[in-house]
Amino acid sequence: MEDFKFDVGEIKKEHEHSIIDCTFTWEVPDFLDRTEKAIRSPSFSFLKADGQWADFNMVVFPKGKTKESKYITMWFRLNGNCEPDWFTFTIKIKNDEEFNPKNWFPSPTFFDTTKNENCFEDLEFKKNSTLVQNRETLLPNGAITFLVNIKNEIRERKPDPSEDLAQDLDYVFPELEFTDFTIICGEKRFPCHAFMLTARSEVFYGMLKSDFKEKINMELRIDTIQPDIVYEMLRFIYTAQVEDMSLEKTMDLLKAADQYQLLGLKDICGTRLVKKLTNDTVFSLLILGDTYQEENLKGKAIMHAVKNAKTLIKTPGWELTTREHPRLMIEVTSHLIQDKDSE
Template sequence: MSEETSISSPSVITPEHPSVVYSYKTTQTNNARWLYLEDIYQKFYRPYIYDLGGTYIEDVADYWFQYKTDLISGVFLLHIFVLNRNDGPFSVAITTTNVMEFEKKSSCVFLQSSLKEFKFPKVKELKQNYLATFSFKEIDVELLKGKQFYIPITFIVNELDDELVERVKSKHDFGYLLKEPLCSDFTIEASDGYKFQVHQALLAESSEVFKAMFKDETAESQRRYLKLSDVSKEDLQCVLEFIYTGTIAEVENCNIFNILQLADQFNLGGLHDLCQYVLTQHLSTDNALETLQYADFYNAGFLKKATLKMIRNNKDIIKSSMFKELKSVELARELCEYLAL
């Protein structure tokens, strides 16, 4: 749990506001600030599990919230749960106080905004994750009659990125050896002639492809030199930075499609995962078909699944000229079958 943060109660808010999670309204995950619990007064007297609503990235479902009401010995309990639509880590912050604030100029009631963060490091798709429980006395519930009830919440996007980086990060950071290649014993040349002085041990530890190259009596191992005629200096720099440090400091500045290709080519699993995550975060209706082709060709299963979901939720994508340019007949068939589900 992190330090407490807060969200100011808005002067005017409705369930249709972009920051409110409610029903099947497509609230963007990075905009989500409030959970709206409709008819909460009645539902306190009808203990059950209720769907609350979800958040999205573009039009792709990202998270889904549920809540459960209980009445035990005169105490009304409200339990909040979140389901993640994809495998992987995430962090969410929610208030943990039951102190209510009443908006005088409207019928809105807000739980006091003092957020605490909850981290979920390794979570399977569609797992129901418990967040918080709030308890109320009968007099509190009576005050909610006819009111719109909001609970403050937010997703910690930066912390999510940190979790992913930690998952793929190496035990040691050897970035200084890439900047000052002390005791280097191998040279890799990019397409523009730029040469990187590297260390066979680090490359072999990160990649089975490099390990096999150095172990066998290949021309590269004999000459201690590898020419990558189709790889730019910038792309090679990103790959080597990951090998030496376990991450890429400015990953947004990399050509991620190219890096995904190289990660697949050299069997760099952690880099492959990182590329899929970055491309998923930038997935849109404009690039979905292009991304799908890359994901299919370079064995990016997670990215492929997210892209198929986006296309199924935005079927007009297949009306674009890009659909006719799909090179893989098998992929086109797979896409059509997925849309028919």
């Protein structure tokens, strides 16, 4: 890693609010002429509001992370002891006065390290064409200067009785007692509580409120879902927690969540599947998001397909999806045209 010019800006301290406000600059020479794919910044160290030191670093991809990308792409990662803190950061290019949220980040981006958030990846920062067109202003002598502002605030956490409830339910879930209802899946039997099922799922509520056989027998047979998926569905019903699962299992869990109207579980699965978007998975996840009305997953899959269209259009997945899901691929094509028009 080269030793780039690195200056620490003004540090503002507001101890009455437990806030630290720091601004850093990172100058990268010959930015548009660099041959390496990624450039890593030095570590930026700062004294947090709690008196402990922390540091962060950035990685910038001058020509984007992929060949098809039209944007500078950035990563930002907090290091060190960062719990239980709350951070915001802002990045912009020196001398850039435009206010266009699509191209840069003037509004704060949040980190909540109490939720293990310490890294943002693949931030599409600014179009390469914009840098070329404004070379004299944004790249004086060929160098780009990033201005990075980071704020750290310590928020006092008040005891939350609901956390005790969640912990207690998580503790008892593996071996439930005093049960009054049973879900049968293959050779597996899952004893559980009718009141929990009805409180968490409109489907279970309707099933057990009416005189269906499930209410009469106080049991439900499920033949369309695998036992491990049923177990994870019940885990969510009791604890609002979900184990990490493979791509296929997460897709199956989303389908089960949709079937039993567990909207919170469906959102969790959709969010996790977004992180599994690749050129190999994009079409199956696009179809899944559309079929089960998981709009965030569908939207991110469309964005991925548009961003990587030059590669994907040559694959069997593009042809198969076009043939079997023409309406869906019309949406992808429409976004692709809009993207080209905006260049």
